[in-house]
Amino acid sequence: MTAAVKLAEAQDNLAQEMRDIGVRARAAASDLAHASTQAKNGALTAMAGHIRAGAEGILKANAQDIEAARAKGRGSAFIDRLALDQGRIEAMAEGLEAIAKLDDPVGDVIGQWERPNGLKIQRVRVPLGVIGIIYESRPNVTADAGALSLKAGNAVILRSGSESLGSARAIHACLVKGLTDAGLPEAAIQVVPSTDRAAVGAMLQGLDGAIDVIVPRGGKSLVERVQRDARVPVFGHLEGLCHVYVDRGADLAKAEAIAVNAKMRRTGICGAAETLLVDRACAKTHLKPLVTALIEAGCEVRGDSDVEAADARVKPASDADWGTEYLDAVISAKLVDGVEGAIQHIATHGSQHTDSIVTEDDAVAETFLRRVDSAIVLHNASTQFADGGEFGMGAEIGIATGKMHARGPVGVEQLTSFKYVVRGSGQTRPA
């Protein structure tokens, strides 16, 4: 065979393999849609046990992944995301048990009414179907995303980053044991065995209609590719360009605490603030203390000329700074003309993720909350609350900034659809 023929054959094989995965997922979804809560929770609890019992094997596979990643020259941040230890494995098991304890959304009646003709109409939650998850080097996503999808009655196709595939497969083997224990189909949770990037392409095309929604979990380049190329709906967000706006009506102590927490509690998460906006009307009293508090918390501040004048340690901001997600101990800062200026700045530069206003003036706060078109808007609270757990959802698979179907934290409820169930007593529709 020539190289070209071999390549074509390999491509055909991969395409067929991916189609088969789609067919198996669709069949599993059909069963899962009617699986009992007890069976799903039983599977999740059993999975936790198998993860704990299989810790040694998981750590061995993970050690091989780490060795290979180091050999490829991957940096320490990458290795940290990839690395598992007993504590992380226990956290994974506990995560599965926590998801088992969540209410089952499937079958929930989310609305009901009766028509004058006696028809009783209900809106009832049903699973979405098949979820495709494309993620990078965090092996725990295998367990978290698999479990959350299962709880909502969906089949899931997991595409792990190639560097964590060994770990993902070891974890997956434990999940499958739990499914089998509970009598649920093995194909409820599948891991794509190929590391070929064409497998991602096939998923983005939807595997002949087998995939209902794609959730990307990873860096900007992954999410960009998914959002650009996916032919199926995507739950996710490209960037978290989150703002804290300190209004003239702000309590300074609250503003300092919120700004520092929003930026510095964790700088690498999507809900971390990237820009501080200060009302020009309170610049004299509030700007310097805010800037100082951030700098003293270890944050680099890049400001416009007004902000630069407040503290010699402020660096000049360029235009690019207003659209930069630092994910680091850096914040951009500028003065704006009141809440209207803040709304305008956020509309121009924000990413419709999470934005907060600090003020004691409720009327101004309501203007901000109504007018800022982001998935999450907050009043007198840190943007770092942008998290499914903090919202009380129990667990999330990510945060979505689109407006279709899911917006904000994507938890079990957001992984469901609904149908209308209509009960009658022989009604026919008049002409």
Place this chain on the structure above:
Amino acid sequence: MTAAVKLAEAQDNLAQEMRDIGVRARAAASDLAHASTQAKNGALTAMAGHIRAGAEGILKANAQDIEAARAKGRGSAFIDRLALDQGRIEAMAEGLEAIAKLDDPVGDVIGQWERPNGLKIQRVRVPLGVIGIIYESRPNVTADAGALSLKAGNAVILRSGSESLGSARAIHACLVKGLTDAGLPEAAIQVVPSTDRAAVGAMLQGLDGAIDVIVPRGGKSLVERVQRDARVPVFGHLEGLCHVYVDRGADLAKAEAIAVNAKMRRTGICGAAETLLVDRACAKTHLKPLVTALIEAGCEVRGDSDVEAADARVKPASDADWGTEYLDAVISAKLVDGVEGAIQHIATHGSQHTDSIVTEDDAVAETFLRRVDSAIVLHNASTQFADGGEFGMGAEIGIATGKMHARGPVGVEQLTSFKYVVRGSGQTRPA
């Protein structure tokens, strides 16, 4: 200029024109998102007045459309959909007034809870943004779809079928007057002036992100193109392959009434039944009366060999019949092995639109309602109730069979998204 250069220039002009429409729609959507209920309802009521006052001009434009369509050899069904008269214009005006009377969904609090840390979280309805509607020759869609989109706070881009464009523009002029009267942006409702099919292509690509969702209204070939080519979400359905399943527990009189109504009340709507499934266990008592009732109501019955044996007038069904949406006085019919057989048949041949079971056995009914994966499932009621008005939604823009965001009748609520509004008192997130 050569012909090729002229063509390229025309294409560039169209592309630019469509982009401009997108930019205007996005700007209008930004204003509309915060328009008061009073302004929106005022616009809708004013539009109704302008439609009535402008009836003469609308009818004149419509007469020209009809003449051109006749000259092109369009058939009587087409002309009937296209033709307006005083009655239809009055119905359009009344439709606008009815939409004005609907509750405004924007700002509705659809969920709220408080967290242990005192954060108060609300899910609040917001508009989706910009809706693209691609329709064929029914001029009234211009008013209906424009008004429903406006009520939900969305800007809308209407792409009328080329044969009804004159009528659509005349109606649109009345809508714009209503918008202006109420101080709302004219670009809240735009009609694409070009009849070039490339304009549809541009909309399906989303106009550089300006369009959030596309709603196709028309025949199968239009919907197929939209579902195949759209790079933005689509609310719609390709086919309504609706089933009536008559179970062994069915009351025969109810079953006859429901089967005849589901098929024959109107044969051309998507909720019309296309297949009758009869439980083998009650074939002896129920099959012949059901078939006879349908035939005597003027319906052609195409059956499997069992059904053929029931009445000499039954024609043989081919395999293709189980997947055919007749939209005519024709029904396919076959025996199935109980509710499991019905569920299996519907899973194989249905279009996830609307399916009904007739039975007095509630346990069997619940199995059907739970297991049939369609947007609407009914018990002892006609499939012809698949309609937003019949559901009490006031008005609908169509029926969706996808599972993302909207499913079933698409009314004002389904044309909204939501955001999370979080009110605090200075909360920061603990490490």
